Amino acid sequence: MMDQKFRNCIEACLACGIACNKCATECLNEDDIKMLARCIQLDRQCSVICFAAANLMSIGGEHASHLCAECAEICRACAEECEKHAAMGMDHCKECAEACRKCTEACEAIAS
Template identity: 50%
Template structure:
């Protein structure tokens, strides 16, 4: 069973990691990949950060709160970049990142 203290944040991080990976893969299939470069970079960083944050919370690591603070920042940056693009995968990613950032900010408080 997931640590109930962290459950909603773990779920938001896990979801965000998957949505970011999907967005990055979809961006690579776009006609103008160069235009999507920053989005892809942030998607990959955000996916990794979210995955690690979820693992740290699952372990009840003493570093979880500090890591969640950084994860929230990366999620906000990714949401801002993805939000600039009209592709459905970018808009879905921006939304998942915003939700994850909110959960991580609550956790880090």
């Protein structure tokens, strides 16, 4: 019923939504939160859109294109921000950036 492209995207969105939630929580436990404020803000938006995209695609795929376009865009912004902190040794940002990159790719395959 649902083809492989949708299955991949649902899985990538769920993994990304979870990674973003965990990253934001761990950012809030760091010493210098101010430096991470943009990261937390993007994590929160990314989590909302990722769960919504997975939810919508598992109900039906006919309206997924715009939502996946938006999801890819937010994931890319979140990955870029997380990568800055990953380079400074923050593992939660590294994991989150990887999940965001995979999700960007999977969403672009649906959006296009």
